[in-house]
Amino acid sequence: MTIVPMAVATVLVTAATAVWLLRHLAGGDPRCSWLLCCGLGSSALVSLLVKRPLAEAVASAGGTAAEVGAASPVWFLAFALLLPPVTEETVKALPALLPRVRDLARRDRLLTGLALGTGFGIGEAAFVAWTAVRGGDHAGTAWWAFSGFAVERLFASLGHGVMTAVVLWGFGGPRRRRVFGFAAAVGLHTLLNLGAFIDQVAKVPPRVLALWFPAGLLLLGAVFEALRRRAAPVPGTVGHDGRWVSLFRTDDRP
Secondary structure, three states, rough: OHHHHHHHHHHHHHHHHHHHHHHOOOOOOOOHHHHHEEEEEEEEHHHHHHHHHHHHHHHHOOOOOOOOOOOOOHHHHHHHHHHHHHHHHHHHHHHHHHHHHHHHHOOOHHHHHHHHHHHHHHHHHHHHHHHHHHOOOOOOOOHHHHHHHHHHHHHHHHHHHHHHHHHHHOOOHHHOOOOOOOOHHHHHHHHHHHHHHHHHHHHOOOOHHHHHHHHHHHHHHHHHHHHHHHHOOOOOOOOOOOOOOOOEEOOOOO
């Protein structure tokens, strides 16, 4: 047995959870749920076409191996730590340049970012599972042994959504807020990855490693809630006239 049954269940459960959450935040309107589809293939594309070739090119130019370990030079470790957050936060927000998506983003940047990033995370779960199957390292493992994978991917997908919401929130204001929004998303992403990254260089105590990811997710939840509260709800406009109306104000304050 392989990871495939659990991977399929993870993708379906995460997608269903995301659709419910988006509808809930949009006051019951389902029309923003299609945004989940925009980033489904982005994780595989950015990994195969950007991150991997770029890491190999930089490592080759610096005369080192394209891998993270105790023997890796500090400059390459810094590059490898920032490579996924910078490239992924960029590619997750790219669909917002499409006219229809841009129109939805003008109505609600937080909700649009949440949908785009979560869609990326759902595709990432499928890509990670495909990589595991291709590697063959867990071919003899029972499918239910991958329950940890399912829980991690569910919350990681929603975490991706929050970070993309931060990026789009930034682009709803002046230039300095655009820079801050992207830098904040990259910083949050880096912080979330940091525990597992350090563990590849110098072993982190298992208890600390087990708590790192949940603590990071709590931080992301607090950030999203702070932005949601800052964007005051529009009274009496959600779901009453048949049109898709943002749950939050569209005139973001800088």
